[in-house]
Amino acid sequence: MIRIENLTKSFKNENSRLVALNNVSANIGNGELLGIIGSSGAGKSTLIRHLSLIEQPDSGTIWLDEIDLFKLKGRDLLRMRRQLGIVFQGYHLLEQKNVYENIAFPLQLVKMSKTEIKKRVDELISLVGLNGKAQAYPVQLSGGQKQRVAIARALASSPSLLLCDEPTSALDVVTTKSILDLLVEIHRKTQVTIVIITHELSVVKAVCQRVIVMDEGSFVEDGSVKQVFTSPKHEMTKLLLGYQEGQL
Numbered sequence: 480m481i482r483i484e485n486l487t488k489s490f491k492n493e494n495s496r497l498v499a500l501n502n503v504s505a506n507i508g509n510g511e512l513l514g515i516i517g518s519s520g521a522g523k524s525t526l527i528r529h530l531s532l533i534e535q536p537d538s539g540t541i542w543l544d545e546i547d548l549f550k551l552k553g554r555d556l557l558r559m560r561r562q563l564g565i566v567f568q569g570y571h572l573l574e575q576k577n578v579y580e581n582i583a584f585p586l587q588l589v590k591m592s593k594t595e596i597k598k599r600v601d602e603l604i605s606l607v608g609l610n611g612k613a614q615a616y617p618v619q620l621s622g623g624q625k626q627r628v629a630i631a632r633a634l635a636s637s638p639s640l641l642l643c644d645e646p647t648s649a650l651d652v653v654t655t656k657s658i659l660d661l662l663v664e665i666h667r668k669t670q671v672t673i674v675i676i677t678h679e680l681s682v683v684k685a686v687c688q689r690v691i692v693m694d695e696g697s698f699v700e701d702g703s704v705k706q707v708f709t710s711p712k713h714e715m716t717k718l719l720l721g722y723q724e725g726q727l
């Protein structure tokens with residue numbers, strides 16, 4: 480269980496302070512497939528950067544089971560970071576390494592044996608549907624294939640949480656569908672907790688069970704996809720759903 484507790488983060492710009500996360504709280508249960516939606520600047524990436532321990536909050540914290548994530552230091556922090564898999568819109572692959580090497584990289588960092596690495600990478604290549612592509616370099620892959628490599632790499636060290644920041648925003652409709660299908664399949668097979676950040680309603684509708692709507696650094700709605708999308712309460716949710724004024 481992940482507990483986001485009164486998380487607050489602001490950034491100092493030239494002469495003002497911008498509150499990117501405004502005292503947000505939520506629980507994420509093990510094995511959930513959660514969507515976080517909001518318009519540009521809502522604070523979605525800032526939230527994911529906290530969940531992935533890249534950013535420190537001004538106040539509040541995140542608990543993973545009984546561990547306060549922001550109290551971790553040194554080796555414990557490194558170990559925890561490895562329990563988090565992250566997928567970005569821009570893939571972030573190592574261009575000089577082939578598919579096999581990209582996926583193997585996090586396993587080499589934890590000094591897994593060559594034989595074990597091979598077994599795990601072969602499994603992952605098959606899981607993400609990239610059989611026959613192990614020797615290909617990122618430049619030889621399509622966007623969808625690159626995202627498959629990124630997903631396999633994120634899953635390499637069997638994380639308890641998979642964080643996806645706009646995983647399909649750079650992809651066309653057909654490829655988006657195939658990547659979302661893959662995430663659903665991975666969720667079904669591994670029961671890993673998945674958080675998908677997106678500004679696209681269709682992504683949340685296609686894969687998520689629960690959705691949190693963000694607006695100006697706050698969580699303005701949180702509920703089942705069905706409930707939030709059939710009876711939206713907040714103006715931002717209505718806006719994202721494309722409701723016309725006077726329609727509700």
Ligand SMILES: Nc1ncnc2c1ncn2[C@@H]1O[C@H](COP(=O)(O)OP(=O)(O)OP(=O)(O)O)[C@@H](O)[C@H]1O
Pocket residue numbers: 490491497498499517518519520521522523524525526678
């Ligand atoms: N390092 C930073 N320094 C200053 N301001 C920042 C920093 N990171 C984020 N912000 C600001 O915080 C706010 C939230 O940014 P964030 O990237 O979390 O939004 P987002 O919801 O991910 O938007 P998008 O959909 O465009 O990716 C924005 O106004 C942004 O300009």
Ligand SMILES: [Mg+2]
Pocket residue numbers: 523524525
């Ligand atoms: Mg973002």
